[in-house]
Amino acid sequence: MTIRDETVPTPASPLRLAEVAARAGVSESTVSRVLRNIGPIAETTRAAVLKAAEELGYVPNRLAGALASTGSALVGVVVPSLDNIVFAEVLRGVTEKLEEAGLQAVIGVTGYDLAREERIVSALLAWRPRGIVIAGIDHTPRVRDLLAANGTAVVEMMDIDGSEPALGRRVGLSHGAAGAAMAAHLVARGHRRFGYVGHDISRDIRARKRLDGFAAELARRGGDLVARQMVPGPSSVSAGRAGLAALLAAQPDLDAVYFSNDDMAVGGYFHCEANGIRMPDDLAIAGFNGLDIGQELPRRLTTVRSPRYRIGQLAAEQILTRQDAAGPASPATIDVGFELIAGETA
Amino acid sequence: MTIRDETVPTPASPLRLAEVAARAGVSESTVSRVLRNIGPIAETTRAAVLKAAEELGYVPNRLAGALASTGSALVGVVVPSLDNIVFAEVLRGVTEKLEEAGLQAVIGVTGYDLAREERIVSALLAWRPRGIVIAGIDHTPRVRDLLAANGTAVVEMMDIDGSEPALGRRVGLSHGAAGAAMAAHLVARGHRRFGYVGHDISRDIRARKRLDGFAAELARRGGDLVARQMVPGPSSVSAGRAGLAALLAAQPDLDAVYFSNDDMAVGGYFHCEANGIRMPDDLAIAGFNGLDIGQELPRRLTTVRSPRYRIGQLAAEQILTRQDAAGPASPATIDVGFELIAGETA
């Protein structure tokens, strides 16, 4: 007989509260109270219940628990992509914060597809989650209705600039301002003739907002956005590399190139390195996100850091602190800001 | 009156089946059947129900549904980390496959912490999920008991080599073999004196298995593993860069360095580049994972590609096809294999 045999034989189906109650010699409600640390319980009773539950390997059925009480310990999280590290970090922030509170994340990945977002939000709502954390503030009317209707706490994250009325609290940064800040920085560095290399910004709305902010600020400061190169599909290092090659083929006389994000910019960096283009003298390169990889390049990438992990944490926190009792409401919008990293490529 | 006002006014609390039934003038059971496409329904009835549900914006309560029937449409997914792109890609594969089948992923991130894994698995089981997808095959006895007991479908992914009895199906690759393959490749390239730069492999068991396989094969082929440098904490580009610097300071006369993964190896690459160390002539560099970034470097990284997205998809598929009816059982273990990428750094 091995040590592992000491554990209880595997039951065919999950145990119920009743079986724990029977073994402990108390009622179901008592077991329920003990397990949830509610109300006054005699120490002996508590010990007996805990012992029985432990010995049987009881795992409570939260489906039933959530149905009987109100709201599940589930939080829906909707992100557009898991292709790069950005939303994985957001997710990490969310799950860590939720875990502290005993909540769990049900995730949905939209692929920047609005129709899919509708299906996903609806499916998430079906679990009657404590809240929904969703990336972005631009949604279809159907998504807006769903989210507004079900009395669920909603947190929109990543983005805070737009004219749409908020569906709930917001945690993020102004992508327009981030683009503008980079434009100001690059002009201050002496650059005048600009190019842009982007991925599919018809789907990635925040990338478009950065470009818009960048272009507007450039115009204001006397810079010229003389060429744009869009690469179909999602952002990637290879897309950035190919994009810059194409851009320079069409427009060789540029001072600086702004990329839709760091993945793209790192690709541009590699293109320069492989082709003897010196940064920033021959060409300045700038991105967005502040990924680690960009800061470990032999020449540190000029970029804007977005506090992704923190956004995830704060978003989860907003669900947790949803006006439990009285007390002042937390602000409707949390601007986490951003940090311009001067780097060495611009 | 704007267009958005055409939609139904937002109800305070979520609707129930009964309210749809009332509006459609049928019973709850009929609505339930229509919504799940079950049994014979008169076309007129179906239309009426669908219309009512649509107009009211009804979202079914899956908690109740799952409780009344058996098993939820939830699948627990346990990953060790979301620090790098690897598990984000696995997650993408899992969620995409699950979405096709109308299932959803509840995620747990262990941080390579076994105690946390226990809590997470238990919490996931509380939702009576259709199945659990978990990274790795090395778990504590408690986790093994939990997973074995509750009659849940289990898929262990990423790793297939170990002597532990399987908890369910397995989808992954042999990390020992991957390490050995790289050792063979590097020796064939003429390298003899080897170094290793790793992160915390006491927690990252698969990284350790690769190192073990690498070292064993090296011994067999006449190579020498003369120095190891471990960097505390998780893998990262900066850790790899610092690790290689430290390794070379202690042991300058190496032919080649094997890194615990691509993030680390890219860091090593940057160290070489910044210090005028030519790859592979002065020093060969090799990693594991086959990340895009490594293949976009000016000199393509020598590495082993792991089919992460595919592993995620297959893992989800294993949950879906869990012996529904008769038919032959799918194999207990799926070896997805790996691909050695010769690259240009070794």
Add this chain to the structure above:
DNA sequence: CTGTTAGCGCATTCAA
């Protein structure tokens, strides 16, 4: 401090 009684919203018998 503890037990008993009612549902939570739905899927599933069984009748009709």
Add this chain to the structure above:
DNA sequence: TTGAATGCGCTAACAG
């Protein structure tokens, strides 16, 4: 083809 009854496993009053 449809409706009425029963219970999934638990929490929440309410007694005691």
